[in-house]
Amino acid sequence: MRLLGISGSPSRGSRTSRLIQEVLDATAQQADIETELLEVASSGAILCDGRPPEAYEGETRQVIDKVVAADAYVVGSPMYRGSYTGAFKNLFDLLPNDALTGKVVGLVATGGSDHHFLALEHQLRPLLSFFRAYTVPGTVYAQNVHFTGGEIAEETRRACRLLAEEVVRLTRAISEGQAGPAYPVIVRRPDQQKP
Numbered sequence: 616m617r618l619l620g621i622s623g624s625p626s627r628g629s630r631t632s633r634l635i636q637e638v639l640d641a642t643a644q645q646a647d648i649e650t651e652l653l654e655v656a657s658s659g660a661i662l663c664d665g666r667p668p669e670a671y672e673g674e675t676r677q678v679i680d681k682v683v684a685a686d687a688y689v690v691g692s693p694m695y696r697g698s699y700t701g702a703f704k705n706l707f708d709l710l711p712n713d714a715l716t717g718k719v720v721g722l723v724a725t726g727g728s729d730h731h732f733l734a735l736e737h738q739l740r741p742l743l744s745f746f747r748a749y750t751v752p753g754t755v756y757a758q759n760v761h762f763t764g765g766e767i768a769e770e771t772r773r774a775c776r777l778l779a780e781e782v783v784r785l786t787r788a789i790s791e792g793q794a795g796p797a798y799p800v801i802v803r804r805p806d807q808q809k810p
């Protein structure tokens with residue numbers, strides 16, 4: 616199982632990336648799971664410009680292919696103005712519509728306070744639902760008080776372990792690609808489609 620972490624933070628030393636890594640590390644005892652963390656800020660992916668996903672090249676191509684090839688995900692973003700970052704959204708704009716179909720996703724977010732924890736439900740989860748992914752009902756949210764003294768609070772580490780368990784359990788239980796009816800096909804830019 617290829618379990619890919621995706622961090623939408625533009626910051627170095629990102630707390631969001633640390634939490635996602637904590638979730639990935641919680642699977643370390645399972646020999647058949649390969650983990651990797653993709654940080655959108657250093658990924659080299661360009662801004663989505665409306666061309667079809669197959670037309671991107673270079674580092675952007677590699678990022679798209681890496682996401683498509685993964686079997687399951689732990690995705691997270693810092694709260695920026697009550698939502699995910701622009702960098703996080705850009706990655707998802709680059710992907711083919713079926714990149715995550717029927718795959719399992721664990722959701723993570725960080726913020727400066729508790730004010731925006733529900734953005735996990737009304738921002739991150741609907742974005743993943745668009746891709747017809749299965750999101751784990753429980754999520755990890757941490758804010759300033761959970762990172763005091765440079766350490767992640769024990770309650771947050773426990774939440775990360777629980778999220779890891781459920782991502783793995785659901786991935787093993789679900790046959791990839793089984794996600795019910797598809798949405799109508801969305802043509803991105805009719806003038807830029809290949810003939």
Ligand SMILES: Cc1cc2nc3c(=O)[nH]c(=O)nc-3n(C[C@H](O)[C@H](O)[C@H](O)COP(=O)(O)O)c2cc1C
Nearest residue numbers: 624626629630631693694695696697725726727728
């Ligand atoms: C531009 C900007 C907007 C932010 N907006 C919010 C916000 O709306 N709600 C919140 O709780 N925190 C907000 N924050 C704080 C970050 O979400 C918080 O510091 C987060 O843990 C940073 O994560 P990172 O270290 O992974 O980048 C904002 C920070 C920045 C830089």
